[in-house]
Amino acid sequence: MRAFLAGLAIALLPVLGAAENSRLQSLDTTDTGRAWEAVGRLDINGAGFCTGTLIAPDLVLTAAHCLYDKRTGRRIDPAAMEFRAGWRNGRASAYRRVRQAVAHPGYVYDGAVSADRVRHDVALLELDRPVRNTTVLPFTIAGQPRRGARVGVVSYAKGRAEAPSLQRVCDVMARQQGVVVMSCDVDFGSSGAPVFSFDGGVPRIVSVVSAKAEMRGARVALGSEIEGQIALLQAQLSSGRSHAVIAAPGANRVRVNGARNRTGARFIRVKPAGSGG
Template sequence: MKTLRCAATVLGIVAAAILGTGPADIGSAAAQTLPGIHEGDSRQSVLSGEGPLAAIGRLNLGGTGHCTGTLIAPSVVLTAAHCLYSHALHRFLPPSAVHFLAGYSRETYIAHRRARAVLPSPDFLPNPAGVVDLAGNDWAVVVLEAPIDQPPLPLADVPLGPDTVVEQAGYSQDRAHVLSIDPACRILGRIEGTPLVAHTCDAVGGDSGSPILIEGPDGPAVVAVHSSTGPDFGLAIPVGVFLPAITAYLETDAPADGAVAEEPAPTDP
């Protein structure tokens, strides 16, 4: 796989990603002012919560903003760990504050579930400055209080070489109430010394945790999770980095060590 060797390039994306990480704040901004839009805006709005992409949903985060998550099992959602960490509280959000709206589109959705547990990567280290986690630990799963009757998207551990054509779909901060998809972006290569891959998908705030997809004979499959964005390219964590840990969880169906505890009291989404 091609690696991006230039140290200045890596440092540039890290610095730029300070502007592009974290959940989208309440509010919006014009697309042309947002880091993450590369050589024109290629995003297309998906107005219906139907079909395979209905497994993608909006994660509402205790009234502080939102990210994107993907249903990968009937009661398990994949997202980015930094979305779930509150720098104000100096800890991960309690599950009662995390709500998943599958197939969300203009105030409608196919299902709403509160989290019963939040399971970040055990190696994730919060960074108050918002600098990118280059170790590939910016992933998490949210365990829902009840399953959702929607086919989940499969995880696919496949090579992501330069010029691999991919898709990315998420709830961008400037289009927060519809799913936006970049239907034909591509992988640029791997960041040298890290497991991360750079991509050209138009992903901005709110797209954190969104899936990088490849279309297969059986439909879309998740090949990476979007972690951060900058003016020249975004960064994503390939499925192979976290697949063993998630597979172990799916096989046991029990909260793992380090899980944020379940909270019983529901709140409004």
């Protein structure tokens, strides 16, 4: 099934051409991974993974769709999730189970791939115990990225599940309806990966990867703007409004050439307006 991002008229907007992006750098050694230990692999129900990031000792930021079973459309029990901070070559700096999880209240996991779905594809996980490790320092949140900004992504993905990779330079090509279009190199499993700005030489999270897409024949990443959303998610956690294990209405999974994605990130193709079915 090919899913189109209907409702986004990105093809009609002026889109910046991407400058030369940096290549992926594997963070598979202690030296290369030292600054990124707060990015971890979120293992889900023994069946797949997403990428998550500590933004507080006991809070992990990821994508909302990672909280759903892609075969059934049902919410996954948070107890079936484990966050592995700095996971690299079979070891992590910290292992934590998830106590509760909340997604943006506007997020709906169903078959309709839309601007609303990507814009609200943000979740916050509360860990069973805080990570108190001097080598694992949570990242802070910055304002929304501007069009033309240079950003970077740290993610796990298909073919690089045993160590994260850093792409230090990619571009924000467009922003619309709370969706950020970037030239970053992401793949299955990159869902929930942090997008960083490096203003002042300090990495701060400005977006979360929601999906990989194709636009005008070029591969792009789609992210959610997170400014203002973190406080909302924290309030939900504090009030006890965490995820219940319920079925999502009409849920189905996005497939590429009929193959199931077992690792997280959704593939979609941005349909140019007026291009036909």
